[in-house]
Amino acid sequence: MNETLKNIKARYSCRDFAEQLPTNEQLAAITQAAIQSPSGMNRQFWHVIAVTNKALIAEMEKEGLDNLRKMDESSYQHLQSRGGTLFYHAPCMVFFAVKTAQPAGAELIDLGIIAQNTVLAATSLGLASLHCGFAAFVFAGNKNAHFKNKLKFPDGYECGMAVLLGYEKSPGIPHEPDPSKISFIQ
Numbered sequence: 057m058n059e060t061l062k063n064i065k066a067r068y069s070c071r072d073f074a075e076q077l078p079t080n081e082q083l084a085a086i087t088q089a090a091i092q093s094p095s096g097m098n099r100q101f102w103h104v105i106a107v108t109n110k111a112l113i114a115e116m117e118k119e120g121l122d123n124l125r126k127m128d129e130s131s132y133q134h135l136q137s138r139g140g141t142l143f144y145h146a147p148c149m150v151f152f153a154v155k156t157a158q159p160a161g162a163e164l165i166d167l168g169i170i171a172q173n174t175v176l177a178a179t180s181l182g183l184a185s186l187h188c189g190f191a192a193f194v195f196a197g198n199k200n201a202h203f204k205n206k207l208k209f210p211d212g213y214e215c216g217m218a219v220l221l222g223y224e225k226s227p228g229i230p231h232e233p234d235p236s237k238i239s240f241i242q
């Protein structure tokens with residue numbers, strides 16, 4: 057198996073991060089891999105924001121949990137049963153701000169690709185990661201402008217999602233792929 061296939065196989069969703077920060081060199085390499093992503097018509101309707109400010113991450117987590125509780129009670133309860141954190145103590149978050157494409161929704165494909173490039177680059181550097189769709193709840197309440205301002209979103213951009221990055225505190229295992237999800241037609 058080559059290195060790319062090994063990294064794809066090794067990646068898993070980490071929900072227990074250690075305090076140790078990724079280095080600036082690691083973050084530079086990971087964000088560079090992110091913006092190397094393809095996008096429809098090379099529109100690059102994304103902006104990548106790496107956050108390591110502990111106080112800001114804590115403030116965003118509180119707001120995200122508050123909004124989730126008000127807007128999606130069952131997901132909120134699910135998180136409570138898992139330890140009550142939204143960001144699992146991750147010391148670093150990479151946000152992807154996105155601009156709506158035409159046709160609307162097409163930007164979400166680009167978003168998925170850039171997020172996956174990010175986690176695979178992180179895996180290749182020995183870091184743990186998690187795709188965090190719930191990070192969008194940080195922006196779902198009346199502090200939307202406040203957090204967009206803090207994260208310096210470009211004008212007209214909204215939160216797509218975030219990726220959590222760091223070192224695993226306890227080891228996790230990749231999910232078992234289901235071979236019945238593949239067909240070959242010859």
Ligand SMILES: Cc1cc2nc3c(=O)[nH]c(=O)nc-3n(C[C@H](O)[C@H](O)[C@H](O)COP(=O)(O)O)c2cc1C
Nearest residue numbers: 067068069070071186187188189190191229230231
């Ligand atoms: C678009 C997307 C959003 C996700 N959002 C969250 C999230 O907010 N919180 C979380 O704990 N896991 C989240 N996940 C992780 C999935 O639950 C996880 O990928 C899935 O259970 C498969 O496990 P694996 O990533 O370990 O293979 C998200 C995954 C994707 C692809």
